[in-house]
Amino acid sequence: MRLGKKSIIKVECEKLMKYLKELPFTYASDIIDLMISNILLFVKDISVSDANMEKIQNNILIPIRQQTDIVLKMEYFQYWIEFILDCMKETQLMEQNQLMKQVYEYININYKDAIGLTALSECVNRNPSYLSRFIKQQTGKNFSQILTEKRIEEAKKLLKNTNLRISQIAEYTGYPNVKYFVRVFHSQVSMSPADYRKIMATFSV
Incomplete structure (x- = not known):
């Protein structure tokens, strides 16, 4: 999930579905519930909006646990994971936009002075090497x-x-x-x- 790629998740869910369909429903359901618990621990470490967190922890999750058909349960489960990935992507974009805003604000305020990437990295609390790659990736230009x-x-x-x-x-x-x-x-x-x-x-x- 940390890679944030839906294509990988889809393939893995299809593999899991084939495996779970061969098991008794109760056993298969317990496996999904265990995976949900582990994913919820992971979700606590990412920053998402309160509204999205409510959907992750309740609105979408409750129907998964209520399903009595393993196929439907897996379909809801896959949708739930994809929603989490969308939230992660949204958060990542917001953080990237905020960081670029900080970069431009720093330059706009301090361009008259003898500034460099090291001073900027200290200001935005980022590693200079990471910040250099990030700026290049976002703008196609270096600092x-x-x-x-x-x-x-x-x-x-x-x-x-x-x-x-x-x-x-x-x-x-x-x-x-x-x-x-x-x-x-x-x-x-x-x-x-x-x-x-x-x-x-x-x-x-």
Whole structure:
């Protein structure tokens, strides 16, 4: 169940069904009840909404235990497991969205400072290696790329809307070395900060 794959669960339930159909109903029912008890212990360790937990522990579970036909009992049992998997998937997506929100909030607040993945991982209480893989998986970019994009977007706003010197803009956007800032800006925008400012000034006339 920890893999969260319905296809695997379906195959295993079909195997179990063939086995249980050969047993007396009482014995087969006891096996299912034992499996239910073990799964409920597992469910306690996952985060699901109160409404879903109520369905897991009562609304769906009660009909399983009331069945007197092993085939129907197994069908309800399989549906119950699949519902738990859906809850796990929902929780996982919520946690992933929340973590990405924290990542972007951290960058938006701290992009002016000398920040890195280690500082971010401490802030969100995650292992740096895990966080690096997670960000790449969710966005297709690494932390440095996302940070650079944020800094350059802010630099573009300052170039367009202020008369600050380029060296000041570099410092305000997390680049104490103006030459490095110019190089990074050019790699992202395909022109220098000075040229970008000139073009934006032309459009604003």
